[in-house]
Amino acid sequence: MESERSLEGLAFLDDDLHPLHVRIYLEHGTIRSIEEIRAAPCSFILPGLFNAHTHIGDTVAMDTPITGDLASIVAPPDGLKHRILRATDQRTLTAAMRSTMEYMERTGTAGFADFREGGHPGVSALKEAAAGLGIRPLILGRDGGEVHADGLGISSVRDIRDYERQIDEARRKGMLIAIHAGERDHHDIEGALSCDPDLLIHCTHARDRDLRECADRGIPIAICPRSNWVLGVTHSAAAPPVARMIELGCTVFLGTDNAMFIQPDLWREMAFLSVITSVSARDILKMGIAGSTLSGSMYRISEGQKTPIIMIDAEQSNLRYSHDPCRTIVTRGGSDHPERILF
Known part of the structure; x- marks a missing residue:
């Protein structure tokens, strides 16, 4: 799978999957830092x-x-x-x-x-x-x-x-x-x-x-x-x-x-x-x-974590109209939606 320097979008963070618009910096597959941002692409980022x-x-x-x-x-x-x-x-x-x-x-x-x-x-x-x-x-x-x-x-x-x-x-x-x-x-x-x-x-x-x-x-x-x-x-x-x-x-x-x-x-x-x-x-x-x-290791998006990540480009489908992204992911997500998968 591909490697990325940074990701931006609505990420589901930590064990409770708290949604937040962020920029995620990756270094050698590890999440180096997570910064909250105001404007983010219409993308959903979640653990594998x-x-x-x-x-x-x-x-x-x-x-x-x-x-x-x-x-x-x-x-x-x-x-x-x-x-x-x-x-x-x-x-x-x-x-x-x-x-x-x-x-x-x-x-x-x-x-x-x-x-x-x-x-x-x-x-x-x-x-x-x-x-x-x-x-x-x-x-x-x-x-x-x-x-x-x-x-x-x-x-x-x-x-x-x-x-x-x-x-x-x-x-x-x-x-x-x-x-x-x-x-x-x-x-x-x-x-x-x-x-x-x-x-x-x-x-x-x-x-x-x-x-x-x-x-x-x-x-x-x-x-x-x-x-x-x-x-x-x-x-x-x-x-x-x-x-x-x-x-x-x-x-x-x-x-x-x-x-x-x-x-x-x-x-x-x-x-x-x-x-x-x-x-x-x-x-x-x-x-x-x-x-x-x-x-042995919970998949989670948090700083210092080396974890698999799924990125869904909601802008390229009707998912961009969602008012509840978590529910949309669960009820409408599918095998054709992941744009990037980083293992």
């Missing part, structure tokens, strides 16, 4: 996006016709997606994942947390696919691949017989622990919480007591609303209970889940969430960025 939950290997199964329940489609070891992955050669898998990463990069996604099937070969394929790209994967390995990854990605605790052993081994090595929970129903959430995870995925059917525990213990939740609707585990804005999550003080990230069904486009994910819930645009935008903490 972070997709907090993906399965991009499933690109090879894109839009495969499906029948059956969720378990028959995605549950290990013999769900439909797993059978397709086993039947796919390494070269095709690598090429498919790279293609999806190139798409995410073009749309301003700077990083993502991926559940990587296939053991060590699967992790190696993702690392090879990412070589030379600006986008950075946080790899959560499975089937033994976690030894060569950044962490362990567990399916529902009811799907894995020896999940406790896997988690104990990963924790001894200081690895990130992420677990699917509450996607089909609430019955596997307590089991997941008992493992003291670093991240829960979905919590579509979480109860208040589950959410309070997540809030009290500081366990973030990556929600994937479009996937939940497409896979038929919800038909209600109450699931996932994202408004309640925020009300109770949970940390919420946004993910797109399975590339078999859902294009990994956080602009579409944010717009969808804004339609089905009453959650504010600023909170939704935060969700699309905050997952970056999983990689």
Whole structure:
């Protein structure tokens, strides 16, 4: 991606995404200074996006016709997606994942947390696919691949017989622990919480007591609303209970889940969430960025920070007529809008 000496426009600053007309000076990729200005071009400047939950290997199964329940489609070891992955050669898998990463990069996604099937070969394929790209994967390995990854990605605790052993081994090595929970129903959430995870995925059917525990213990939740609707585990804005999550003080990230069904486009994910819930645009935008903490450094526009930046030239589209730029970004932003992306 390109490098810039300075940027001017309406920037969304710090962790609270406070909007301010500024001039940003960059030096070797680091924000050296930020100056408030009166007159600025009609541009929006925001941190790069972070997709907090993906399965991009499933690109090879894109839009495969499906029948059956969720378990028959995605549950290990013999769900439909797993059978397709086993039947796919390494070269095709690598090429498919790279293609999806190139798409995410073009749309301003700077990083993502991926559940990587296939053991060590699967992790190696993702690392090879990412070589030379600006986008950075946080790899959560499975089937033994976690030894060569950044962490362990567990399916529902009811799907894995020896999940406790896997988690104990990963924790001894200081690895990130992420677990699917509450996607089909609430019955596997307590089991997941008992493992003291670093991240829960979905919590579509979480109860208040589950959410309070997540809030009290500081366990973030990556929600994937479009996937939940497409896979038929919800038909209600109450699931996932994202408004309640925020009300109770949970940390919420946004993910797109399975590339078999859902294009990994956080602009579409944010717009969808804004339609089905009453959650504010600023909170939704935060969700699309905050997952970056999983990689060790929150994406934020502040002095001294080295962070990915998206610049949208609103003057070149109808976005220039916006009276609420944050809402406009969330509800109308799209893959065609970023003018500059600096990783």
